[in-house]
Structure formats: structure tokens, C-alpha cells
Amino acid sequence: MVRFGIALWAVAGLMTGCGGSGDAGEEDTTSAVTSATDVYWMANQCLFLSSEQGDELGYVSASASIPTYSILGGPAEAFYFKPTALGRYMLFDSQARWLVAGEVPQAAGLSQLDERADWQLHQAENNQYHLRSTVNDQWLAINGSQLQYAPTAELASSFYLTPTDGCAEFPEASTNSAGAPVRASFDDGAVWGMADAHAHVFGSMAFAGNVMSGDVFHPLGITKALQDCRAEHGVNGWMDLTGFITGGPGDEFDQISKIPARYIFGQPFHDTRGYPDFTFWPNAQTKTHAMGYYKWLERAHLGGLRLMVNLLVESPPLCQVARTLNQWYAPYDPGFRQNPDVVCTGEASAMAQLDATYALQNYIDAQEGGPGKGWLRIVTTPEQAREVIKQKKMAMIIGVELPDLFDCINGVETGSAQCSTEYVERRLDEYYNLGIRTVFPVHHYDNYFGGAVVFNPIVEIAKVVQNGELFRYEPCEEAGYDPLLALKIPQMYYNLFPDALKNLPLFPFLPQADNYCNAESVTPLGEHLALAMMKRGMLIETNHMSSKMKRAVLELAEAYDYPLMDTHQRKAWDDSGKAFESRYLALGGVRSPMPNMVVTVDEYAGIRKTCENSTSQDLAMQIEAVGDVRQQLGVDPGVVISTDVHGMVSQAQPRFGELANCDEMQILPVEYPFTSVDGGVVFERQQTGNRVFDFNTDGLAHYGLLPDMVEDMRRQGLSEAKIESLFRGAESYLQAWEKALRRSAALTE
Structure with a gap:
């Protein structure tokens, strides 16, 4: 993921293998010159750099003993042209150094790699x-036998780029695959491919930019994108409080109790090493490290992922706490990276992530040879998505998951807006014009649109940080939540203190019950927002709504026959849950299971649950069951999943090795190599840097192992019919979107 400053650098750039050398003097260089019609074809190519010197060509050469480049001074240097953006490149020489814009154009090693390595290519x-440096705005020129600068293009030297071999291997992750996708549709015309309805591609830009580490991409490559996470998490990972509290073997309070001893005795929270070692992260358990590097996303695409919903996300309270801790810690650690100017509102974070999303699309285009040539396309209509998928590319839909949507919440940092219906309509139009097509009206805590579902103590605490109030609970029949702040802590208080103190109104009174739910439902403004989204054909996400609000919005949708989205959900197994789920699916909506959800039954459709935590078994059982419900209702049988990647959740755990937590001996591991479901791609174990990932012992440690998880589900007994339903997921999602647009037209007549 690109951070704020680097995201702007990448976006700005859109507006405007191998070792050895060759002796250029021994060949006919004229015939070797490649005819150029653009500034994109040289992406990831090995090239000589030469310029006319009188009656002959002078080739740029390098010396191992001095950091400058010369002309006619030795064998021609082979440069690997690695795109940093469209039409912009790093030049990587045969000695694994970069051409950088120093006092003079010179070579720099890895420890010196920075923005000076970025060069924009212009046709002559x-x-x-x-070649123009994007740092000092100077043009590459030849002065005598040395590379120098010129202030203008007219005074710059013109260079030929000649294909060659013998380049140093540029540091990058591999998809460790052979072949290409071959399937675009089913025989009935439905598009072919999996759909991930809930992902946060740029989630690490949220929460002050330090809670999560690692980038989806970095213009300067993987050594920067996946560098040692000390830059975000501090020495020994001691600033990764969120990751330590939520990623340990015990519950949150068990983990919190361990923190003082860790600091006192100097025990690390985790090993921070990133590329190329990756001694700790990424892994299937950690919630605060990148899992979605762009090459890992590409591997998922090669395995059949054809649709992804990228939700722009933020949690202002978590951002505020993180920002305060960052400002305290930064002076003591010169290697710590922070953005002191970060604004902790959903709006600010979402817009930065939106810019980064378009920068990612263009960065991938740059790697593939020019605008529109990449395997990822951002779409704003179902028609666009279908066309992209028919080209065997991946369509990305943009949505927002913000608790302070439109600043309509008490306690927002910028001050609460006057959230009238006219204001909401205007802001919704602005989001629509930005390409946003799906919206969560609420997330994590109550706002002016309605109440939020409560599911862990962190959400409770976040609400207090946000607006100084506890949730208002009431007993409920469905599976609820035992409130920590409004129930457990008061009980401790009443047990510890004398009767005389118990009458003090320190805590709200809660009647005794088995389950508690948020008492807040949808507000009149929330109903207006839902109807306004329906009139625009936008997709309404209901997952974080309180039980009361979700039922009210569902009734509203049923009145207008409008599909709803309820993504990153556990499959319902009890009768009341099944009935509720069926109402969503009967509307043509989507409810999508998650890889990290532990199922509550021991066996389904011949698949047995033999591990305590969530594994591919759990997801396979959910896919079987959801597919059955869809078939019973007569809707498209396609099953959509939701990974919630970068949403601070764990992923499917391994069934083998030290990290497994299984009651029985496991059988039928993934056997490498294996072939993708469409038969076009063969996958080996994925390797990034020095680490080789094996789904059997790593689980879904990063997003690129999604094909491996599908293979493991097949090995665990996921039926061929339900494997097909998984790859009809993109079709099901698009049908829901298309129905939303049809009903939109009817609502506005």
C-alpha cells in the first residue's frame, strides 16, 4: 500500500533479471536499436543506454570502483527498467545499483535507495x-565522457534504448506460476470467477498509518513496500499494541495483562524483519501486517479471482489513539515513520485511499506495458465489470466503510456537520461521482443514521473515545454480546465495594438477560439515506448495523424489492438465522462467508470439522451450505466470499505443522504443484524473498495463497458443484448490482 506522500508521488507520475555486460564496440548497433512509439514498452526490460557521439554510439558504462557512469569508458552497462509509475522508471544496473540523481547522476546501493532513483522518460x-529526474527536474546529459545534467530538454542528450540481456535480477516477488487464465465465462453466458465482496486493499493507510505495516505497492519496489516493520511498529514491535492485543493466543484482556512484563524485561512483541527474510510476518494470525502486496493479488487473480470490492476504511478513535502514541514515541526512535499531520476522520483517510487505488491500477498498467494493459481495472457499472472479466482481468468496485460517514456522528474531529437530508443527498452524489458504489451506513458505533452492532470490547471502548458515551443495551433473543463496560465491569464494582457505594450512579443499569443487543435502530435520516442509495442504484451494506437497524432496513428493502449486501458474515446454521439469511438471498442480495469464521456444526455435506480454529474446512462447509440455500431459493447458485483482508482480522489457519490446532491427524494436504480450477495455470509454492509459503503449514498467510486455499478445500471434500458455485460468485454479485440498478430506475419513475 502506498502511504500518503508516496501515494501523491505515484498519482502525480500519471499526469504528466539478470548480471553481466556486453561489449558494444563489437556489433552493428544500428540494427539493434528498437523503434519506439511510446514510453511504456521498456517496462521490466533489460536495455543498453546509448547516445550518438559524433559518428558513433557511446554506451553508458559503469565501474565497480566508482559510483559514477561514463560514456565509452568500458563495456556497455545493462540496465533493468523497473517502472515506478506510467512512463517513469528506476534504472537497475548489473551490479545491483540504481541510477540516482545525486550531485551528478551516480550509482547508489540499496541503503541509499530513495526518490532520487525515479526518472521520467520522454520521447525525442x-x-x-x-530522461528527466522527477526529484531535481534536471535532464540527463553527456558532458565529455561523463553523465551530467541539463536544465532543459533542448539541452539534454538523446538516448537509444537497445534490448539486451545480462541484467541483474531486480528484487521482486514472483507469482510462482506458469500459464495464463483460460476461462472467462460459463456455457450459459455467466461470467466465470471468484468474488471477494469485502476487502480493504489500502487498509494500512488508515489508523494514522502506523497500526498496520506494509504497502500494497511502493514506486521504489518491494524493498520499500515490505520493509522491516520497525518503521511502523517500532523497535521489537513495541508500538504494535493492537496487533499484540488481538493476535495472541488468549483473549484481549489476557494479552493486555502481558504487556507490562514485555516492556520491563525487554521481550519483543514480534520479529519486525520484512523483505527478504519475513521471519514472523505475514502469517494467518497477525492482524496488523500487510497480506495484499500487489504480486500476491496478482497470484490470486491468476487463480480465478475476478471481482473484488475494495472498501475505503477508517476508525477515528483508533486513529486518534495511534496518532497520540506515535507522537510520543517518534522522538525516541529515528527509524520510526509517522505522519504528524494525519487527520483522524473517515473522509480524509478514505480520499487518500481512493487516490492510492487509482495509483495502484496505473502502477500495474506500468508493469504490464502501458495504460489499460494491466490485469486490474476499476469499474463503476456492472457492464464494465462484465467486460473486464470477459478479458480474464480482475474488476474492482470501490466502497466505503466509515463510522463517521459524511461526518454525521457526534465527536468528529472536524466538528459535527449539519446532517440534513439535503446535505446527505449532496454528499452521496459526491461519492457517486468519485466512483464509489457501495456504502456502509454505520460501522463500529452509532451515528446519525442508526445503531451499530457490538461484537468486542475494542468497539465498546472506541465508542467512548469517539463521543464519550456507552452503547445503550437491551436484552435480545438472538446471539448478542456481553457488554464489558456496561455489564462486566459494573458487576466487578458491585462485588468489590460496600453497599453504601453501590447506590452511586456510576454505571447504567442493565436487566439480567442471556444476550444483549444495541437498543438503537435506524433513524429517520438513516431511512432517507437508504432510499437515496436505492434511487442511485448503490449497494447498501448492512453487516455492521445493530440487529434492530438491520431488520428495519431489511423490511424497507423488501417493501421496494431491493437487494442488500451483508458481507463478511458467518453462515447461519440455526433455524432463525437461516430464515433471516434467506430473506436477503430471496431479494437477490449477497451474504458472504469469511475464511476466518469458525463454523458451529461438526459436519456438513461430507466435510468434517477436525480443527479447533478456522481452517479451509470451515470455509468449505460454509460454501456448501450457502450454495444449497441459494439453489433452494432458485437464485443464481454462485457463492461470494469475503476475506476482509487488511481489516484487522485473522485468516484461515493451517491444518499441519506447529501452528495447527487440530483434534485429529490431518490428511490430504495440498500437493504442489497444482493446477488452477480453470486448468490454465500451474502453481508452485509461493516464494517472496527468502521465505517459501506452503498453505499446509502457513494457512492463508497472504492473499496470494487464495488459490492454494481453494485447492485445500477441494482436497477436504468441497464438491465439484460447489467449486463451480464459488467460481460463479462474480456472476451472483453482478446480478445483485444489476437488480439494484433496475429497481433504481423503477423508484425514480
Whole structure:
């Protein structure tokens, strides 16, 4: 993921293998010059750099003993052209150094890699090119036998780019695959491919930019994108409080109790090493490290992922706490990276993530040779999505999951807006015009649109930080939540203190019950928002709504026959849950299971649950069951999943090795190599840097292991019919979107 400053650098750039050398003097260089019609074809190519010197060509050469480049001074240097953005490149020489814009153009090693390595390519006459530093705005020129600068393009030297071999291997992750996707549709015309309805591609830009570490991409490559996470998590990971509290073997309060001893005795929270070692992260348990590097996303795409909903996300209270801790810690750790100017509102974070999403699309285009050539396309209509998927590419839909949507919440940092219906309509139009198509009206805590579901103590605490209030609970029949702040702590208080103190109104009174739910439902403004979204054909996400609000919105949707989305959900197994789920599916909506959800039955459709935590078994059982319900209702049988990647959740755990937590001996591991479901791609174990990932012992440690998880579900007994339903997921999601647009037209007549 690109951080704020780097995201702007990447976006700005859109507006405007191998070792050795060759002796250029021994060949006919004229015929070797490649005719150039653009500034994109040289992406990830090995090239000589030469310029006319009188009657002959002078080739840029390098010396191991000095950091400058010369002309005619030795064998021609082979440069690997690694795109940093469209039309912009790093030049990586055969000695694994980068051409950087120092006092003079010079070579720099990995420890010196920074923005000075970024060069923009411009066409010149006669199939030649100019190179301009994006840092000092100077142009590459030849002065005598040395590379120098020129202030303008007219004074710059023109260079030929000649294909060669012998380049140093540029550091990058591999998809560890062979072949290409071959399937675009089913025989009945439905598009072919999996759909992930809930992902946060740029989630690490949220929460002050330090809670989660690692980037989806970095213009300067993987050594920056997946660097040692000390930059975000501090020495020994001691600033990764969120990850330590939520990622340990015990519950949150058990983990909190361990923190003082860790600090006192100097025990690390985790090993921070990133690329190339990855001694700790990524893994299937950690919730605060990147899992979605772009090459890992590409591997998932090669395995059949064809649709992804990228939700722009933020939690202002978590951001505020993290920002305060960052400001305290930063002076003591010069290696710590922070953004002191971060604004902790959903709006600010979402817009930065939106810019980064378009920068990612263009960065992938740059890697593949030019605009529109990448495997990822951002779409705003179902028609666009279908066309992208028919090209065997991945369509990305943009949505928002913000608790302070439109600043309509008490306690927002910028001050509560006057959230009238006219204001909401205007802001919704602004989001629509930005390409946003799906929206969570609420997330984590109550706002002016309605009440939120409560599911852990962190959400309770976040609400207090946000607006100084506890949730208002009431007993409920469905599976609820035991309130920590409003029930457990008061009980401790009443047990510890004398009767005389118990009458003090320190805590709200809760009647005794088995389950508690948020008493808040949808507000009149929330109903207006839902209807306004329906009139625009936007997709309404209901997952974080309180039980009361969700039922009210569902009744509203049923009155207008409008599909709803209820993503990152556990499959319902009890009768009341099944009935509720069926109402969503009968509307043509989507409810999508998650890989990290532990199922509550021991066996389904011949698949047995033999591990305590969530594994591929749990997801396979959910896919079987959801597919059955869809078939019973007569809707498209496609099953959509939701990974919630970068949403601070764990993922499917391994069934083998030290990290497994299984009651029985496991059988039928993934056997490498294996072939993708469409038969076009063969996958080996994925390797990034020095680490080799094996789904059997790593689980879903990063997003690129999604194909491996599908293979493991097949090995665990996921039926061929339900494997097909998984790859009809994109079709099901698009049918829901298309129905929303049809009903929108009817509502506005």
C-alpha cells in the first residue's frame, strides 16, 4: 500500500533479471536499436543506454570502483527498467545499483535507495528518449565522457534504448506460476470467477498509518513496500499494541495483562524483519501486517479471482489513539515513520485511499506495458465489470466503510456537520461521482443514521473515545454480546465495594438477560439515506448495523424489492438465522462467508470439522451450505466470499505443522504443484524473498495463497458443484448490482 506522500508521488507520475555486460564496440548497433512509439514498452526490460557521439554510439558504462557512469569508458552497462509509475522508471544496473540523481547522476546501493532513483522518460526524435529526474527536474546529459545534467530538454542528450540481456535480477516477488487464465465465462453466458465482496486493499493507510505495516505497492519496489516493520511498529514491535492485543493466543484482556512484563524485561512483541527474510510476518494470525502486496493479488487473480470490492476504511478513535502514541514515541526512535499531520476522520483517510487505488491500477498498467494493459481495472457499472472479466482481468468496485460517514456522528474531529437530508443527498452524489458504489451506513458505533452492532470490547471502548458515551443495551433473543463496560465491569464494582457505594450512579443499569443487543435502530435520516442509495442504484451494506437497524432496513428493502449486501458474515446454521439469511438471498442480495469464521456444526455435506480454529474446512462447509440455500431459493447458485483482508482480522489457519490446532491427524494436504480450477495455470509454492509459503503449514498467510486455499478445500471434500458455485460468485454479485440498478430506475419513475 502506498502511504500518503508516496501515494501523491505515484498519482502525480500519471499526469504528466539478470548480471553481466556486453561489449558494444563489437556489433552493428544500428540494427539493434528498437523503434519506439511510446514510453511504456521498456517496462521490466533489460536495455543498453546509448547516445550518438559524433559518428558513433557511446554506451553508458559503469565501474565497480566508482559510483559514477561514463560514456565509452568500458563495456556497455545493462540496465533493468523497473517502472515506478506510467512512463517513469528506476534504472537497475548489473551490479545491483540504481541510477540516482545525486550531485551528478551516480550509482547508489540499496541503503541509499530513495526518490532520487525515479526518472521520467520522454520521447525525442529518431526513436530516442530523454530522461528527466522527477526529484531535481534536471535532464540527463553527456558532458565529455561523463553523465551530467541539463536544465532543459533542448539541452539534454538523446538516448537509444537497445534490448539486451545480462541484467541483474531486480528484487521482486514472483507469482510462482506458469500459464495464463483460460476461462472467462460459463456455457450459459455467466461470467466465470471468484468474488471477494469485502476487502480493504489500502487498509494500512488508515489508523494514522502506523497500526498496520506494509504497502500494497511502493514506486521504489518491494524493498520499500515490505520493509522491516520497525518503521511502523517500532523497535521489537513495541508500538504494535493492537496487533499484540488481538493476535495472541488468549483473549484481549489476557494479552493486555502481558504487556507490562514485555516492556520491563525487554521481550519483543514480534520479529519486525520484512523483505527478504519475513521471519514472523505475514502469517494467518497477525492482524496488523500487510497480506495484499500487489504480486500476491496478482497470484490470486491468476487463480480465478475476478471481482473484488475494495472498501475505503477508517476508525477515528483508533486513529486518534495511534496518532497520540506515535507522537510520543517518534522522538525516541529515528527509524520510526509517522505522519504528524494525519487527520483522524473517515473522509480524509478514505480520499487518500481512493487516490492510492487509482495509483495502484496505473502502477500495474506500468508493469504490464502501458495504460489499460494491466490485469486490474476499476469499474463503476456492472457492464464494465462484465467486460473486464470477459478479458480474464480482475474488476474492482470501490466502497466505503466509515463510522463517521459524511461526518454525521457526534465527536468528529472536524466538528459535527449539519446532517440534513439535503446535505446527505449532496454528499452521496459526491461519492457517486468519485466512483464509489457501495456504502456502509454505520460501522463500529452509532451515528446519525442508526445503531451499530457490538461484537468486542475494542468497539465498546472506541465508542467512548469517539463521543464519550456507552452503547445503550437491551436484552435480545438472538446471539448478542456481553457488554464489558456496561455489564462486566459494573458487576466487578458491585462485588468489590460496600453497599453504601453501590447506590452511586456510576454505571447504567442493565436487566439480567442471556444476550444483549444495541437498543438503537435506524433513524429517520438513516431511512432517507437508504432510499437515496436505492434511487442511485448503490449497494447498501448492512453487516455492521445493530440487529434492530438491520431488520428495519431489511423490511424497507423488501417493501421496494431491493437487494442488500451483508458481507463478511458467518453462515447461519440455526433455524432463525437461516430464515433471516434467506430473506436477503430471496431479494437477490449477497451474504458472504469469511475464511476466518469458525463454523458451529461438526459436519456438513461430507466435510468434517477436525480443527479447533478456522481452517479451509470451515470455509468449505460454509460454501456448501450457502450454495444449497441459494439453489433452494432458485437464485443464481454462485457463492461470494469475503476475506476482509487488511481489516484487522485473522485468516484461515493451517491444518499441519506447529501452528495447527487440530483434534485429529490431518490428511490430504495440498500437493504442489497444482493446477488452477480453470486448468490454465500451474502453481508452485509461493516464494517472496527468502521465505517459501506452503498453505499446509502457513494457512492463508497472504492473499496470494487464495488459490492454494481453494485447492485445500477441494482436497477436504468441497464438491465439484460447489467449486463451480464459488467460481460463479462474480456472476451472483453482478446480478445483485444489476437488480439494484433496475429497481433504481423503477423508484425514480
